[in-house]
Amino acid sequence: MGTRSIGVVQPQQVSLPLTEKGLLLESGATLPAVTVQYETYGRLSPTGDNAILVLHAFSGDAHAAGRHAEEDRYPGWWDDMIGPGKAFDTDRFFVVCSNVLGGCQGTTGPGSINPATGRHYALDFPVVTIGDMVDVQKRLLDILGIDRLYAVAGGSMGGMQALEWAVRYPQMVERAIVLASTSRLNSQGIAFNAVGRNAIMSDPAWNNGEYYGAPQPGHGLAIARMVGHITYLSSESMRQKFGRRLQNGRPGNLAFDDQFEVESYLAYQGEKFVDRFDANSYIYLTKAMDYYDLAGSWGGMEAAMRRVEGSLLVLSYSSDWLFPTEQSKEIVYALARAGKDVSFNEIQSPYGHDSFLLEASLQSELITAFLTGKKR
Amino acid sequence: MGTRSIGVVQPQQVSLPLTEKGLLLESGATLPAVTVQYETYGRLSPTGDNAILVLHAFSGDAHAAGRHAEEDRYPGWWDDMIGPGKAFDTDRFFVVCSNVLGGCQGTTGPGSINPATGRHYALDFPVVTIGDMVDVQKRLLDILGIDRLYAVAGGSMGGMQALEWAVRYPQMVERAIVLASTSRLNSQGIAFNAVGRNAIMSDPAWNNGEYYGAPQPGHGLAIARMVGHITYLSSESMRQKFGRRLQNGRPGNLAFDDQFEVESYLAYQGEKFVDRFDANSYIYLTKAMDYYDLAGSWGGMEAAMRRVEGSLLVLSYSSDWLFPTEQSKEIVYALARAGKDVSFNEIQSPYGHDSFLLEASLQSELITAFLTGKKR
Numbered sequence: 092m093g094t095r096s097i098g099v100v101q102p103q104q105v106s107l108p109l110t111e112k113g114l115l116l117e118s119g120a121t122l123p124a125v126t127v128q129y130e131t132y133g134r135l136s137p138t139g140d141n142a143i144l145v146l147h148a149f150s151g152d153a154h155a156a157g158r159h160a161e162e163d164r165y166p167g168w169w170d171d172m173i174g175p176g177k178a179f180d181t182d183r184f185f186v187v188c189s190n191v192l193g194g195c196q197g198t199t200g201p202g203s204i205n206p207a208t209g210r211h212y213a214l215d216f217p218v219v220t221i222g223d224m225v226d227v228q229k230r231l232l233d234i235l236g237i238d239r240l241y242a243v244a245g246g247s248m249g250g251m252q253a254l255e256w257a258v259r260y261p262q263m264v265e266r267a268i269v270l271a272s273t274s275r276l277n278s279q280g281i282a283f284n285a286v287g288r289n290a291i292m293s294d295p296a297w298n299n300g301e302y303y304g305a306p307q308p309g310h311g312l313a314i315a316r317m318v319g320h321i322t323y324l325s326s327e328s329m330r331q332k333f334g335r336r337l338q339n340g341r342p343g344n345l346a347f348d349d350q351f352e353v354e355s356y357l358a359y360q361g362e363k364f365v366d367r368f369d370a371n372s373y374i375y376l377t378k379a380m381d382y383y384d385l386a387g388s389w390g391g392m393e394a395a396m397r398r399v400e401g402s403l404l405v406l407s408y409s410s411d412w413l414f415p416t417e418q419s420k421e422i423v424y425a426l427a428r429a430g431k432d433v434s435f436n437e438i439q440s441p442y443g444h445d446s447f448l449l450e451a452s453l454q455s456e457l458i459t460a461f462l463t464g465k466k467r
Numbered sequence: 468m469g470t471r472s473i474g475v476v477q478p479q480q481v482s483l484p485l486t487e488k489g490l491l492l493e494s495g496a497t498l499p500a501v502t503v504q505y506e507t508y509g510r511l512s513p514t515g516d517n518a519i520l521v522l523h524a525f526s527g528d529a530h531a532a533g534r535h536a537e538e539d540r541y542p543g544w545w546d547d548m549i550g551p552g553k554a555f556d557t558d559r560f561f562v563v564c565s566n567v568l569g570g571c572q573g574t575t576g577p578g579s580i581n582p583a584t585g586r587h588y589a590l591d592f593p594v595v596t597i598g599d600m601v602d603v604q605k606r607l608l609d610i611l612g613i614d615r616l617y618a619v620a621g622g623s624m625g626g627m628q629a630l631e632w633a634v635r636y637p638q639m640v641e642r643a644i645v646l647a648s649t650s651r652l653n654s655q656g657i658a659f660n661a662v663g664r665n666a667i668m669s670d671p672a673w674n675n676g677e678y679y680g681a682p683q684p685g686h687g688l689a690i691a692r693m694v695g696h697i698t699y700l701s702s703e704s705m706r707q708k709f710g711r712r713l714q715n716g717r718p719g720n721l722a723f724d725d726q727f728e729v730e731s732y733l734a735y736q737g738e739k740f741v742d743r744f745d746a747n748s749y750i751y752l753t754k755a756m757d758y759y760d761l762a763g764s765w766g767g768m769e770a771a772m773r774r775v776e777g778s779l780l781v782l783s784y785s786s787d788w789l790f791p792t793e794q795s796k797e798i799v800y801a802l803a804r805a806g807k808d809v810s811f812n813e814i815q816s817p818y819g820h821d822s823f824l825l826e827a828s829l830q831s832e833l834i835t836a837f838l839t840g841k842k843r
Contacts, residue, residue: 118721218721278705278729279697285730286693289737293686295671310669317662318694321655326791329654335760345494345594345758353654354661361665382721384711412788415702 096166097132097174097181100157104128104197107230114227120217123206127231128153128197129189132173133181135237142237143179144228145169145188146245146252148448149376150319150368152196155188156181171451178455178462184241191252192227193219193376195369202303202369213300219375221248221383225255229263242462244268246447247414248376251383254422258389261400268404268458270447271411273418274385274392274425280413283322284377287315291370300371312370313361320360325410325443329353392421396429403433404461406454408446434461470552472542473508476533480504480573483606490603496593499582503607504529504573505565508549509557511613518613519555520604521545521564522621522628524824525752526695526744528572531564532557547827554831554838560617567628568603569595569752571745578679578745589676589747597624597759601631605639618838620644622823623790624752627759630798634765637776644780644834646823647787649794650761650768650801656789659698660753663691667746676747688746689737696736701786701819705729768797772805779809780837782830784822810837 106126107114113121130153135142145155147168156173158166167188173179179186190198193216201216208215232238240263245253250272257267276284291297294311302308321329333353340349350358389395403426407419416437426433438453440446447454482502483490489497506529511518521531523544532549534542543564549555555562566574569592577592584591608614616639621629626648633643652660667673670687678684697705709729716725726734765771779802783795792813802809814829816822823830 214723218723220721275711277702278709278711278727279700279702281711281727282693282697282705282729282733285727285733286690286697289693289734290666290690293670293690314662314666314669314690317658317665321658321662324655326653326655326788329658333654335651335654335657343763345596347590347594347754351654351657351661351757353658357658357661358665378723381727387719412702 095175096170097157099161100130100132100159100167102128102130102153102159102197105231105234107227107234116217116223117220118218122199122217125192125199125227126197126203127189127199127227129187129231130154130156130167131235132156132186133184135185135235139237140239140241141184142232142240143184143186143242143244144232144240144256145173145179145186146228146243146249147188147191148245148247148249149380150364151249152194153188153190153198154196156186168448172455172458178451178458179244187232187235187237189228189231191224191376193224193372193379195372198227200369201300201371201375211303213303213371216371216375218378218382220379221251221255222259222388224379225252225259228252228256229260238263240264242266242268244270244458245272246270247272247444248380251380254385257399257401257403258385258395261398264401266402266404266461268406268461269419269422270406270454271408271414271444273414274422275383275387276381277418281381283318283413284381286318288374288377290314290318291373297370302370307365308370309365312365312368312373313358315373316361316364317357320357322413323444325412325441327410327441328443331441392425393429396425396431399426399429399431402461403431404457405433405435406447406457407437408440408442408444408450409437410441411444411446413444470550472546473533473550473557475537476506476508476530476535476543478504478506478529478535478573481607481610483603483610492593492599493596494594498575498593501568501575501603502573502579503565503575503603505563505607506530506532506543507611508532508562509560511561511611515613516615516617517560518608518616519560519562519618519620520608520616520632521549521555521562522604522619522625523564523567524621524623524625525756526740527625528570529564529566529574530572532562544824548831548834554827554834555620563608563611563613565604565607567600567752569600569748569755571748574603576745577676577747577751587679589679592747592751594754594758595751596755597627597631598635598764600755601628601635604628604632605636614639616640618642618644620646620834621648622646623648623820624756627756630761633775633777633779634761634771637774640777642778642780642837644782644837645795645798646782646830647784647790647820649790650798651759651763652757653794657757659694659789660757662694664750664753666690666694667749673746678746683741684746685741688741688744688749689734691749692737692740693733696733698789699820701788701817703786703817704819707817768801769805772801772807775802775805775807778837779807780833781809781811782823782833783813784816784818784820784826785813786817787820787822789820
């Protein structure tokens with residue numbers, strides 16, 4: 092049986108029903124109103140037993156599969172994984188993906204209007220956490236009438252959310268798929284995020300976050316994206332893709348303004364990113380990643396894992412140096428020590444951290460087996 | 468016998484004697500005047516057979532050992548390696564270190580005055596290469612009356628120069644010590660340098676390089692340094708040094724403006740660097756590193772290595788991911804294939820690329836053996 096595209100999909104928005112107190116966040120702050128952008132693929136079964144929540148990574152969005160219009164050049168970010176006959180088989184499953192709290196693709200974030208002032212939140216937006224993102228997703232599922240998840244799945248920051256789901260709402264999560272992720276960033280990961288934030292905040296156009304209505308701090312955001320992009324690739328994949336090829340000159344040309352292909356590629360990636368991403372969201376979402384600490388929040392790794400009721404599949408990627416395999420193994424060992432049902436694999440791939448977006452074929456085999464196999 | 472400090476040293480400057488045509492560079496451009504800043508430690512023997520040229524890395528300078536004044540808090544950058552009884556034993560050797568061409572610590576660079584205009588060169592400074600740096604060092608040695616080197620030694624960009632010395636002036640180099648280096652940067656290394664350059668050039672204060680007499684583009688230069696600094700450390704050394712400790716808050720505090728210790732450390736490193744380094748030199752020196760390609764310049768790696776007459780010691784460091792061991796091995800294999808005398812070791816160290824500055828004790832054993840052992 093071949094796989095097909097999900098076709099044209101319609102993004103949707105919903106406002107969370109909140110009391111006058113608003114949405115209470117982990118920091119203790121509240122948000123008076125929260126809008127969530129989401130997409131769904133496939134049909135919810137009459138018994139509601141086939142829902143899968145897909146969780147996007149840092150720069151992703153709710154548009155995980157299909158196209159918004161026939162003529163769209165690119166499909167959603169995980170189109171290779173979601174659709175009829177694919178790993179997240181929409182002939183069988185009802186797949187939901189929503190933009191995270193703090194994001195900039197339709198869900199409330201620092202670029203949204205603060206009802207209290209009628210102006211953009213900017214830095215008045217409260218710090219949000221991975222747990223807050225999960226709580227908002229939980230409320231979205233309530234609205235959609237889903238009280239149990241066949242699975243949650245995500246890579247990188249999406250994997251953090253998948254893990255948090257399994258611990259925070261154990262009774263709802265039958266299976267969790269955690270790809271290229273960690274229960275807490277290491278010092279190097281925090282450092283790279285810090286450089287990105289510094290680049291944005293050093294751009295005079297950032298203006299302490301108050302740039303809405305004016306051009307956003309594009310230079311700083313582009314630098315942040317360039318740094319990030321290097322960390323998503325591997326040294327080997329960069330060698331294969333770019334080597335030492337020069338953009339214009341021949342080797343030995345020694346022009347001041349010539350560029351290596353890898354330079355113009357990164358510059359292009361930086362510019363493209365500025366067109367679609369909000370600089371303040373960059374700051375808030377990297378903060379959420381940096382602050383994420385499963386063990387810290389739940390009284391230790393084992394205490395956290397003892398809460399888990401579902402089965403977990405943890406996948407790492409051999410060339411991922413940003414979220415290295417050892418961090419996945421920490422999750423796996425803690426689950427095993429807590430006596431939980433966990434499978435692990437390190438997928439051999441040259442594509443670095445981005446592998447979970449690119450190695451659809453290899454990871455699909457493992458994910459399909461995990462989704463369709465008998466639970467222990 | 469214990470080791471001692473070299474004590475107070477005096478930096479020196481010399482203007483290269485040049486014809487009216489000036490100094491011809493590899494690019495074909497010329498420089499009408501070149502000043503070189505250098506320091507020497509120990510005494511040149513009557514026969515001139517004990518000179519060692521030490522070559523600094525990207526952000527280093529001519530001040531390799533001792534102090535400029537008794538009350539200086541820090542000695543030169545390789546003080547652990549250079550001095551009486553140390554690996555580069557100044558009781559026996561005459562050690563020379565000079566600031567590279569294109570630098571900003573006394574040797575002519577983009578921040579120098581262009582005699583043709585009476586103004587700072589800025590971007591009118593020609594592209595300089597590792598080969599150009601070596602040529603300038605050769606002319607300095609001519610002035611000092613040194614026609615043969617007992618050894619050349621350097622790490623990182625200094626290692627590139629040491630390698631180039633052995634190939635460019637084979638009859639002068641008896642021994643070359645190449646630490647944490649490569650015969651050409653890989654794509655990832657170029658990419659990190661490109662991000663640094665972009666950060667500088669995106670800073671409005673850069674002003675197309677014309678900032679002399681005004682504050683330099685400190686924000687951009689600090690970002691560049693922060694990125695660079697991460698690449699000089701290893702994930703493991705960052706974990707040991709900073710972990711996930713917060714600067715002010717306790718874990719779970721979730722303050723927007725709190726910082727992890729690694730963040731404030733990097734910000735501090737960035738600021739300190741702005742006080743001592745010129746942004747345009749950052750651009751020119753990273754360009755020199757990116758363009759360096761030993762094989763490309765000499766008709767292939769083996770052709771280059773066949774020129775070598777001296778013995779080589781190549782050291783890499785296990786946790787150095789910026790100049791990984793495989794790149795050192797490329798040099799070693801090429802020398803071996805060309806039938807040359809080469810020793811290699813990978814030093815086990817957690818300190819990443821910076822190891823060649825920090826692992827004085829381990830590398831001193833190997834360097835001392837190499838310097839004092841019989842030649843093949």
